[in-house]
Amino acid sequence: MVERRLIVLGVALALWSAAVAGKLASLQLVHHRELASKARAHQEVPRTLPAPRGSIYDRNGQPLAMSLPTQSVTVNPLKLPDVGVAAGLLEQVLHMQGSGLYDKLKQAYEKGRGYFVVKRQITPVEAENVRALPVDWIQIESTSQRHYPKGTLAAHVLGGVDFEEKGNAGIEKALEETLHGEPGEEMLLTDVKRRGIASRQSNEAKPGTPITLTIDERLQFEAERQLEAAVELRGATSGSVVVMNPSTGDVLALASYPAFDPNDPPEAAGDAQRQNHAISVPFEPGSVFKVITLSAALETTNLRPETPIDCGRGSITLFGRTIHEAEARGGYGVISMAQVLQHSSNVGAIRVGTRVGQQNLYDYVRHFGFAQLTGLPLPGESRGKLRKVPQWTATSLASISIGQEVSVTTVQLAQAVSVIANGGLLVKPRLVLKFGNQPAPQEPPVRAIKAETAFTMRQMMEGVVMPGGTGYPEARLAGYSAAGKTGTALIYNFKEKRYTHNYNASFAGMAPLTNPSIVVVVTLNGTHGDSGYGGRSAAPVFNKVATEALRILEVPRDVPDDPTKTLVAAASKAPPANDLSLAGLGAGPNILQDADDDEKPAPRANEAAVVGPTVPNFRGMTMRDVLAEAASRGLTVLPDGSGVARIQFPAPGSVLHQGERIRVRFAR
Amino acid sequence: MATLPAFFRRMEATRPAAQAIPAQSRAERDPYHLRALPQENVYFFCKKIDNSRLVREPDPQAKSACWSAIGVATLAVAILAGVLVPGAASTISGYRLESLRAEERRLIDERRALDLQEAELLSPGRLDQLAQNQNLVTPKSDQVFHLEGNKPDAAVAMVKK
Numbered sequence: 001m002v003e004r005r006l007i008v009l010g011v012a013l014a015l016w017s018a019a020v021a022g023k024l025a026s027l028q029l030v031h032h033r034e035l036a037s038k039a040r041a042h043q044e045v046p047r048t049l050p051a052p053r054g055s056i057y058d059r060n061g062q063p064l065a066m067s068l069p070t071q072s073v074t075v076n077p078l079k080l081p082d083v084g085v086a087a088g089l090l091e092q093v094l095h096m097q098g099s100g101l102y103d104k105l106k107q108a109y110e111k112g113r114g115y116f117v118v119k120r121q122i123t124p125v126e127a128e129n130v131r132a133l134p135v136d137w138i139q140i141e142s143t144s145q146r147h148y149p150k151g152t153l154a155a156h157v158l159g160g161v162d163f164e165e166k167g168n169a170g171i172e173k174a175l176e177e178t179l180h181g182e183p184g185e186e187m188l189l190t191d192v193k194r195r196g197i198a199s200r201q202s203n204e205a206k207p208g209t210p211i212t213l214t215i216d217e218r219l220q221f222e223a224e225r226q227l228e229a230a231v232e233l234r235g236a237t238s239g240s241v242v243v244m245n246p247s248t249g250d251v252l253a254l255a256s257y258p259a260f261d262p263n264d265p266p267e268a269a270g271d272a273q274r275q276n277h278a279i280s281v282p283f284e285p286g287s288v289f290k291v292i293t294l295s296a297a298l299e300t301t302n303l304r305p306e307t308p309i310d311c312g313r314g315s316i317t318l319f320g321r322t323i324h325e326a327e328a329r330g331g332y333g334v335i336s337m338a339q340v341l342q343h344s345s346n347v348g349a350i351r352v353g354t355r356v357g358q359q360n361l362y363d364y365v366r367h368f369g370f371a372q373l374t375g376l377p378l379p380g381e382s383r384g385k386l387r388k389v390p391q392w393t394a395t396s397l398a399s400i401s402i403g404q405e406v407s408v409t410t411v412q413l414a415q416a417v418s419v420i421a422n423g424g425l426l427v428k429p430r431l432v433l434k435f436g437n438q439p440a441p442q443e444p445p446v447r448a449i450k451a452e453t454a455f456t457m458r459q460m461m462e463g464v465v466m467p468g469g470t471g472y473p474e475a476r477l478a479g480y481s482a483a484g485k486t487g488t489a490l491i492y493n494f495k496e497k498r499y500t501h502n503y504n505a506s507f508a509g510m511a512p513l514t515n516p517s518i519v520v521v522v523t524l525n526g527t528h529g530d531s532g533y534g535g536r537s538a539a540p541v542f543n544k545v546a547t548e549a550l551r552i553l554e555v556p557r558d559v560p561d562d563p564t565k566t567l568v569a570a571a572s573k574a575p576p577a578n579d580l581s582l583a584g585l586g587a588g589p590n591i592l593q594d595a596d597d598d599e600k601p602a603p604r605a606n607e608a609a610v611v612g613p614t615v616p617n618f619r620g621m622t623m624r625d626v627l628a629e630a631a632s633r634g635l636t637v638l639p640d641g642s643g644v645a646r647i648q649f650p651a652p653g654s655v656l657h658q659g660e661r662i663r664v665r666f667a668r
Numbered sequence: 669m670a671t672l673p674a675f676f677r678r679m680e681a682t683r684p685a686a687q688a689i690p691a692q693s694r695a696e697r698d699p700y701h702l703r704a705l706p707q708e709n710v711y712f713f714c715k716k717i718d719n720s721r722l723v724r725e726p727d728p729q730a731k732s733a734c735w736s737a738i739g740v741a742t743l744a745v746a747i748l749a750g751v752l753v754p755g756a757a758s759t760i761s762g763y764r765l766e767s768l769r770a771e772e773r774r775l776i777d778e779r780r781a782l783d784l785q786e787a788e789l790l791s792p793g794r795l796d797q798l799a800q801n802q803n804l805v806t807p808k809s810d811q812v813f814h815l816e817g818n819k820p821d822a823a824v825a826m827v828k829k
């Protein structure tokens with residue numbers, strides 16, 4: 001009897017256990033996913049992991065652009081209990097009275113939109129007020145806002161972002177993929193009071209990569225300030241300044257005027273203000289381009305700096321058209337090629353260009369990087385214009401020789417002058433120094449011209465800032481040797497199909513001459529009158545920007561501050577000439593005639609035209625003083641012995657020829 | 669010692685006089701009164717028992733069983749604690765961790781805001797304006813002269829008045 005009862009009890013227990021096990025299996029195996037998701041829905045809340053857009057820094061680590069988290073208020077118009085009540089409530093809480101919120105909400109409701117952003121970037125107080133509302137149809141979304149703490153500084157380089165924080169201009173647009181961050185998401189296990197207990201990451205946040213630019217904000221500020229002052233002083237319409245390290249290609253400053261504040265929405269500023277004149281607006285460079293012509297001549301012909309060029313009586317007639325010098329109506333006569341550059345002789349440059357020839361000139365213009373993109377990571381870069389040789393007209397060679405019939409950008413000019421400054425290498429300009437902590441890749445430089453050609457051109461360009469040069473005294477730097485070239489090109493009126501009397505004034509220079517640390521190119525568009533020439537309007541900007549840049553970069557001074565003590569090569573007391581590259585050219589096509597004497601051997605240069613530094617007197621000086629004196633003058637000294645200088649060769653006062661060194665013997 | 673009827677009578681006797689039943693015989697009060705209950709003549713009395721001389725006999729097995737029970741209970745508590753404490757500690761740590769994460773995010777945001785503020789304050793334009801207000805502008809080149817002596821290190825830039 002007892003055994004039977006035990007058996008019944010056992011069976012009952014077994015059945016009960018089986019029922020419990022079955023239910024457990026049903027709950028934990030069969031309906032596990034459904035129940036788990038229900039549990040998660042109750043206990044877990046999704047949370048967005050912020051991935052801020054990458055910051056942008058200048059080369060010294062100063063932030064130029066950075067993002068801060070902010071909050072936006074959104075509603076679902078289809079779930080609003082009453083549009084009028086909701087609009088009134090939101091207007092009051094978010095301080096949006098008079099914003100037409102009711103109309104917008106009603107419109108969104110009628111269109112069936114389920115998402116409406118009421119207000120972006122709300123203040124913490126507003127967020128607190130919204131959270132305090134006992135309604136469930138208002139959502140607060142975490143977003144991010146881009147800030148440009150320096151205001152208008154480097155605005156054209158940085159560009160800007162739209163309301164979704166997507167780049168819409170400048171480097172923000174060009175490097176959108178790098179700067180953009182991918183927000184992550186995690187599920188947060190919460191208690192009944194919605195306090196977080198544990199989190200489970202579903203998507204990892206990928207913050208944007210910070211970018212370090214080659215820009216130096218101090219130089220950028222100075223360049224922008226001087227550019228703005230010059231544009232307003234000269235009555236120009238726009239302008240640009242590029243400061244570049246010729247050895248590395250680092251763009252230290254890239255200024256464009258007019259400027260804008262990237263913190264303002266794009267509607268607030270017109271397209272003209274947002275246009276980057278340094279890279280997007282090509283112009284005819286004018287006489288600055290003679291540097292290219294003369295470089296090509298040094299490379300492809302037997303012309304040397306001292307080779308005399310017959311500039312005639314101030315005009316040259318080619319194919320029935322007469323081209324005049326800009327300044328010297330009487331003509332320069334026979335002057336050396338160095339003086340052609342120094343005086344910016346149109347006739348001389350055309351004669352030199354004619355010697356170079358079409359194909360050679362075309363090739364060298366390309367070698368200097370013109371008619372090609374520089375590769376700067378900025379949208380809207382112009383490659384300039386240069387027709388292929390078969391498309392050239394009879395006048396093209398002459399026009400291009402003096403910087404017409406070719407269009408360039410300020411950055412391209414800086415790149416070309418860097419070739420001369422760094423010894424003949426075409427270094428691509430670069431704007432990004434580092435991606436995160438990784439240095440930005442850089443293309444290896446390509447040799448454009450021979451090193452000796454570059455050195456020779458450097459010396460010839462020094463004459464431009466010396467007495468008699470078109471850049472003297474405006475481009476002369478106190479304490480530093482400098483070289484450069486002025487340029488003034490007439491602006492073509494496309495409507496009237498003729499050149500106007502407004503100029504593109506420019507100056508491209510480098511300093512210090514012995515080992516250039518910087519290249520500065522200044523362009524002012526729309527100058528006019530005598531003060532609108534490159535030497536008078538753009539060169540002063542070069543002077544101020546270069547002086548400040550050399551001070552900031554702590555470049556040692558290489559000449560005395562007092563200009564009267566400066567080494568003057570082929571000093572001349574002639575008043576500064578203007579360098580208008582198309583003076584005398586009227587409307588209509590130009591027909592260029594070949595000069596008969598182009599094929600003749602160049603006559604010997606007279607002694608007075610020889611350009612070269614004079615040898616100082618080192619006798620009695622210590623070796624340290626001799627080296628310091630030589631360095632300040634950009635001369636190379638070969639010392640021998642010890643003590644004080646006793647003997648030197650060449651003798652003091654003699655002219656030092658190209659490549660010649662001074663030997664100084666020291667004895668006690 | 670008293671019989672039950674006596675006991676009840678004694679109880680009735682303690683009632684207040686106003687409520688006391690008139691002294692009449694039960695038969696007179698209730699002619700239908702039943703006879704006495706069975707064993708009505710049983711008397712209760714108190715008997716004093718002295719257990720002080722009783723001594724429990726020592727039981728070694730019971731003691732060991734007691735200690736065993738204590739040990740098992742302790743072990744059970746320890747196991748239970750070992751199972752439950754990590755979970756509880758994990759939950760508490762989770763609270764703390766999430767709180768710290770929120771604090772970290774807040775501090776990161778705050779630091780970014782401060783970085784932004786610092787960048788705005790160090791803007792070259794603002795610094796230049798402040799410097800100009802205090803006549804701390806960069807001297808022009810003709811205002812600077814270098815002391816050129818035998819010791820180049822002693823060359824100091826000075827501003828002419």
